[in-house]
Amino acid sequence: DAGVIQSPRHEVTEMGQEVTLRCKPISGHNSLFWYRQTMMRGLELLIYFNNNVPIDDSGMPEDRFSAKMPNASFSTLKIQPSEPRDSAVYFCASTLGGSPNQPQHFGDGTRLSIL
């Protein structure tokens, strides 16, 4: 079975540019999560969706960050304009929601470097 698919795997861009990260959750999963991982702060939840609806975006650091889930099989995380401090690994995860007692399935992440 296909797992969570993220693209691109690596992104290097200059500050000020728009960055779009993409995620395809596992088919049938109805909850999707975006996380950010840095050495300093560890893994942080940015936003999560349930049935394509954003439920909690309190972890989104600034208005420069936005996320969408237009359908059950696709989500994007956009940073505009990007800054060097946004450099991190961004993970997408999905789960069969409705119960907190479900494991989350992670993609392999997008390693983002803002120069």
Added chain:
Amino acid sequence: SQQGEEDPQALSIQEGENATMNCSYKTSINNLQWYRQNSGRGLVHLILIRSNEREKHSGRLRVTLDTSKKSSSLLITASRAADTASYFCATVYSGGGADGLTFGKGTHLIIQP
């Protein structure tokens, strides 16, 4: 912060030995989960223990949960080189729905061949 905290931050042992990692958290939880992360990869779910469970096994993994002390431990028996990875505990706090997990900073485990 409600983050769980793993202890130790790093652990290096010989192949064949047992590895024990600990996790502490701060508030009531629905469950506690352990994940493994290999270098350059995403997190992989290992085991989930619910708040009303005290111990759980999966292959060479043994997890305990002590809700009175707000702590959990992960034991890997008969370690192998392939167990080299970072291990994270993650909690789902009581009252949450399909909330995101709250992760600790992880324990970096190195198995020396």
